[in-house]
Amino acid sequence: MLKKELEYYKKKLLDEKKKMLSDVHQLGKMSLNETTREGSGNLSSYVTHPADVATDNYEQEKNLDFMDNIELLLEEVENALKKIDDKTYGKCELCKKPIVPKRLKVEPYARLCMDCKKVEEGSRRK
Numbered sequence: 001m002l003k004k005e006l007e008y009y010k011k012k013l014l015d016e017k018k019k020m021l022s023d024v025h026q027l028g029k030m031s032l033n034e035t036t037r038e039g040s041g042n043l044s045s046y047v048t049h050p051a052d053v054a055t056d057n058y059e060q061e062k063n064l065d066f067m068d069n070i071e072l073l074l075e076e077v078e079n080a081l082k083k084i085d086d087k088t089y090g091k092c093e094l095c096k097k098p099i100v101p102k103r104l105k106v107e108p109y110a111r112l113c114m115d116c117k118k119v120e121e122g123s124r125r126k
């Protein structure tokens, strides 16, 4: 891959990372507010509005899933950045063929080409 291209993806990855970190930050702030509110809120409101509690739990769970996802994605981004330094970026980790730029533009942290990804996803479903 050309140096120019590597620079392009590196910038893209760093942008992604920045975005993810700010998302994590935002969510962190949100759950902090949540805790404060629960700590100072009176217990009776939870008893009288069971539906609200359910929604809160659901929201929290959703946020936790989201956090898990972001952490995984952050790892992928870090991994991709390392590969840029190693000059192995843009190659499929399984078949070593170059990953198509179209795919890298959408998912700059992709480790596998489309073919290998399909195989991997297929084997995971079994």
Ligand SMILES: [Zn+2]
Pocket: 092, 093, 094, 095, 096, 097, 112, 113, 114, 115, 116, 117
């Ligand atoms: Zn492959």
